[in-house]
Amino acid sequence: MLTDLQLNSILEDFDIAYWKINLFSKEISWSQHFDSLVGKPQIDEDRFEFFINHILHPDYRYDFRIHFEKLLKENETFSFEIKLRLENGKYRWFECKNQKSRGNSFRETAVLLFVNIHQTKRDQYTIEENFFYYRETAEMTSTGGWYIDTVNKNIYWDDVSRKIVDCPKDFQPAYEDRMKFYAKEHHNRMLNAFEKCENFGIPFKLELKMLSFQNREFWVRLTGKPVYNDEQVIIGIRGVLQNIDENKNNELNLQNSLDIIATQNSRLFNFAHIVSHHLRSHSSNLSLICELLRESKTDRDKLDLLANVEDVAGNLDNAISRLNDIVSIQTSLKKERVNIRFDEALDVVLASISSLINRENAKIVAEFQDLKEIRYIPEYLESILLNLITNAIRYRQPGRKPVIFIQTYVENDKEYLEVSDNGMGIDLEEYGDKMFGMYKTFHQNNPEAKGIGLFITKNQVEALGGTISVSSTLDIGTTFKIKF
Amino acid sequence: MGQKVELACIIDDDKIYVNLVKKIIEIKKLSENLLIYKNGKEALDYFKEIMQNTTDEDKLPDIIFLDLNMPVMDGWEFLNEFIKIKNNLNKKITLYVVSSSIDPRDLERAKSFNLVTDYLIKPIELKKFEKIFEKTAA
Numbered sequence: 001m002l003t004d005l006q007l008n009s010i011l012e013d014f015d016i017a018y019w020k021i022n023l024f025s026k027e028i029s030w031s032q033h034f035d036s037l038v039g040k041p042q043i044d045e046d047r048f049e050f051f052i053n054h055i056l057h058p059d060y061r062y063d064f065r066i067h068f069e070k071l072l073k074e075n076e077t078f079s080f081e082i083k084l085r086l087e088n089g090k091y092r093w094f095e096c097k098n099q100k101s102r103g104n105s106f107r108e109t110a111v112l113l114f115v116n117i118h119q120t121k122r123d124q125y126t127i128e129e130n131f132f133y134y135r136e137t138a139e140m141t142s143t144g145g146w147y148i149d150t151v152n153k154n155i156y157w158d159d160v161s162r163k164i165v166d167c168p169k170d171f172q173p174a175y176e177d178r179m180k181f182y183a184k185e186h187h188n189r190m191l192n193a194f195e196k197c198e199n200f201g202i203p204f205k206l207e208l209k210m211l212s213f214q215n216r217e218f219w220v221r222l223t224g225k226p227v228y229n230d231e232q233v234i235i236g237i238r239g240v241l242q243n244i245d246e247n248k249n250n251e252l253n254l255q256n257s258l259d260i261i262a263t264q265n266s267r268l269f270n271f272a273h274i275v276s277h278h279l280r281s282h283s284s285n286l287s288l289i290c291e292l293l294r295e296s297k298t299d300r301d302k303l304d305l306l307a308n309v310e311d312v313a314g315n316l317d318n319a320i321s322r323l324n325d326i327v328s329i330q331t332s333l334k335k336e337r338v339n340i341r342f343d344e345a346l347d348v349v350l351a352s353i354s355s356l357i358n359r360e361n362a363k364i365v366a367e368f369q370d371l372k373e374i375r376y377i378p379e380y381l382e383s384i385l386l387n388l389i390t391n392a393i394r395y396r397q398p399g400r401k402p403v404i405f406i407q408t409y410v411e412n413d414k415e416y417l418e419v420s421d422n423g424m425g426i427d428l429e430e431y432g433d434k435m436f437g438m439y440k441t442f443h444q445n446n447p448e449a450k451g452i453g454l455f456i457t458k459n460q461v462e463a464l465g466g467t468i469s470v471s472s473t474l475d476i477g478t479t480f481k482i483k484f
Numbered sequence: 485m486g487q488k489v490e491l492a493c494i495i496d497d498d499k500i501y502v503n504l505v506k507k508i509i510e511i512k513k514l515s516e517n518l519l520i521y522k523n524g525k526e527a528l529d530y531f532k533e534i535m536q537n538t539t540d541e542d543k544l545p546d547i548i549f550l551d552l553n554m555p556v557m558d559g560w561e562f563l564n565e566f567i568k569i570k571n572n573l574n575k576k577i578t579l580y581v582v583s584s585s586i587d588p589r590d591l592e593r594a595k596s597f598n599l600v601t602d603y604l605i606k607p608i609e610l611k612k613f614e615k616i617f618e619k620t621a622a
Contacts, residue, residue, distance in 0.1 A: 284607030
């Protein structure tokens with residue numbers, strides 16, 4: 001058997017201190033190690049009260065008294081955690097437990113053990129704390145973790161990942177289904193990234209669209225890094241998955257607004273330039289006339305010049321009313337969109353230009369089967385049709401009966417209107433970028449050309465958030481395509 | 485009155501303006517003859533035709549007033565085409581860009597062409613016209 005001395009030294013090595021309590025006299029004696037742990041205090045009062053008041057952390061006083069009473073009365077094992085103030089004045093964690101005496105008949109002494117658990121406790125706290133931060137960060141930023149075991153073909157998602165994908169908490173994604181959660185258009189990017197990571201250990205960071213359990217599309221940021229075993233062979237890919245749908249959508253919306261503002265700004269700029277240029281050209285003519293009037297000597301010369309003033313006045317009036325047309329596009333934007341049938345809008349337009357159509361013997365074929373109506377501003381739709389149709393007739397191929405084919409359709413959820421003609425066509429390489437500019441005319445000897453129709457059409461289409469494009473072949477014809 | 489410009493050329497689609505300039509040239513006797521084209525293409529076609537026949541050099545203008553905004557072929561396009569053929573012409577031709585545009589970008593762009601002597605903003609005063617013609621004739 002071990003002597004008390006040996007036993008003490010073993011306990012000390014394990015950092016275990018103890019009390020020995022005489023159950024009759026209630027006298028408490030501290031082990032040497034306990035005494036030295038708490039700094040060998042001089043105790044004049046009751047040892048128990050001294051311990052309670054000076055060594056035990058106040059939070060545990062109540063618990064300790066209860067357990068101590070129990071220790072004196074019963075022979076049941078217990079264990080609880082307390083904080084004790086040590087020699088250096090700092091509190092440390094101890095596990096306090098009794099030792100069940102072997103002889104169950106009669107007890108003379110009880111032993112209370114104090115096991116230093118401070119390091120364990122601290123580690124546990126650190127882990128709990130880290131885990132707390134990890135969870136909070138993951139929740140707050142909607143960031144989930146995932147792991148793919150590329151050897152055994154298994155997928156693991158953590159709770160947050162499951163939440164992001166909106167699947168049941170116990171859902172286990174199958175390896176074969178791993179692409180199912182990504183939007184089709186991003187399958188290739190996804191597969192590429194995974195293959196590169198699995199085969200060559202190249203990490204990835206992607207922004208792509210995922211599909212939720214309910215097939216809802218949303219944007220995520222996905223990172224992945226290879227996991228190696230001890231032989232430096234890749235056995236899996238590990239990464240995080242962050243829901244950035246809100247940010248991404250904000251970003252896309254912002255870009256969208258930016259684009260709108262940029263086009264509006266360039267339209268305004270163009271407009272200001274036009275206003276300045278076209279009003280200035282008339283005013284400069286006027287001042288030139290005034291100068292010449294001053295110089296001219298005969299009445300005849302003066303009368304000639306006065307005729308010019310009349311012309312300038314007429315031109316100025318025209319210019320202003322055209323500018324007014326453009327301005328009115330912006331103001332009529334406040335008008336409500338309504339459901340309009342394409343065939344009805346076309347009828348209105350054809351009625352208004354029936355004499356032109358008859359004169360040129362133009363044939364107009366309309367095909368509205370795939371898209372019969374649209375929510376739009378009626379005046380705009382009519383004006384767009386009117387401009388494109390009169391444009392097509394005006395630039396017919398001489399000697400060829402003008403045929404205009406109008407059709408509407410839906411493609412990728414977008415609504416389209418196409419107006420094609422068999423006219424003279426236009427060299428887009430040369431004039432393409434000017435096609436929709438103001439006062440641009442491209443065909444010689446065409447006095448009807450005012451160069452304003454397509455400019456207005458483009459403005460109307462864009463004002464309602466659409467786009468217009470053109471394709472054309474010289475001598476074959478032109479097609480205007482409007483995406484609403 | 486000193487020397488006179490033999491042949492001046494106006495490329496401009498504004499009929500009223502062209503008429504007025506014509507009057508100025510007549511009244512002030514600034515040039516013997518005047519060529520008028522209503523867009524760049526018409527002018528270019530004429531120049532190209534002259535080039536076929538080198539003896540027709542006096543049919544080339546001494547001075548050109550070029551508008552910017554014109555249908556069919558605008559002033560910029562004309563300049564780009566004119567650069568290509570200019571070296572084949574054995575005559576010194578002074579070219580002024582004349583526009584009612586006060587857009588500084590137009591001014592910059594016009595000055596980037598070596599063959600553009602100056603950029604004139606409409607309206608041009610009579611005295612300025614006279615000066616320009618005198619300078620060209622000298």
